[in-house]
Amino acid sequence: MASTGQPWLMRIVYLLICLVLLFVQLLPLDTVPKVWAAPELVVVVTFAWVLRRPEYAPPFLIAMIFLLADLLVQRPPGLWAALVLLGSETLRNRAPGLRDLTFPVEWLTVTTTLIVMTLGYRIILGVTVVDQAPLGLSLIQLVMTLIAYPVVVLITQTVFGVRKISPGDVEAGRQRI
């Protein structure tokens, strides 16, 4: 098992996916304000990867990607990045337990994590008296993000081959995960 070479390769793949998503977000296609909000795909991809192969999405990389995203898309710098980092770490710790359970359980976990993150984000912004996005719009975004999760998971598994570690892998490679 190419345990030394492959993580780096897959980390680069993860970084590239996030950069491409960010790039698509920045394309000047819609300059008219919309009544709905697109899902936040970078977060979804991050969670999907963290739950499947935590070693492909190390915390430092996540922090850098989301800090860059914060700076580029005009969010308050650092806050959302810190929350995503905390959320992904929570999921990372729960990943071994979730490995044997079904997908709906995983989806539910991601849902609660995202809701807590969004709530925390809005509360912190409220406490520090920063201008906030309209509540309706961020709720729409939250729902869209959650709907997008299964699709992203499907793509992650089929196209990029990032799957949960199966017993076969464990026997081949490691004792303890």
Place this chain on the structure above:
Amino acid sequence: MAKDRGHTGEFTGPLKRLLFGVLVLCLLGLFLLWRIDSPRVERFRAQVTDRVVPSFDWAMGPVTGTVNILRDFQSYTRIYQQNQELRRELQQMKAWKEAALQLEQENARLLDLNNVQLDPRLTYVTGVVLADSGSPFRQSVLLNVGGRDGIVDGWAAMDGLGLVGRISGVGNKTARVILLTDTSSRVPVTVQPSGQHALLIGDNTAAPVIDFIEDADQIRPGDRVMSSGDGGVFPAGLLVGQVAEDPGGRMRVRLAADYERLKFLRVLRDYGNDGIADPGNLIAPRVLTDPTETPETADGAAAEGGNG
């Protein structure tokens, strides 16, 4: 090897946790710093944007172009209908063009008669839209002109017809334009023909609200809205749009600029108006100003002549 991995995992556990904590603290610290000293961090943001986005430029142009072509392709399906509409509009436009030409000639004649000096310094720099805000909550675009082209914070940006927004955040190669639709946009306007002063307030919808009107009764849907130049931020007299009333009875502005297709934007150079510094002196005969110096003949005579 498996054993080795397990060991390192246990060994680096606390260290990893420590590093993770430091990382989170750094990010939160950056947020607090931004909250306390926003301009400095915003400058940093402008620099990062300046470095990152132009390097995407080679890909952004083609991709945006392709997507737009695909979108246009969809509209080919109703091409006949569009053609008819365009013909009808063209007919109307010809009438307007005729009227405009006549008015232009008349205006030129009148200006010439009055010997009017138009402000010659209202020139512009044209930039291409590189990127949008990337977030559904903020309405802004990034232009490919910046500090090296002499762009300054606060200048107005227009498309060919109407006001689009104002510059906020200038990097060396890029500048960000906060659109009129952004929630943080406030622009002083006048509503013609009644001449009412008001404020145009962006609220993340396609038609910003018009508020703080002196006398709301004098404003009717269809009135023209121009920038007023109050506060010295914008040059006066830029076309903004037309008043429209929404179902809730609030006055909104249907913007003249084509927000569907922001591709090239003009940034108007505006060096502000020269202030009038001295309060204005009393104009009085020379004799009254210095009554002690009486017999200086030649000088006094010249001054008298000048006054008369």
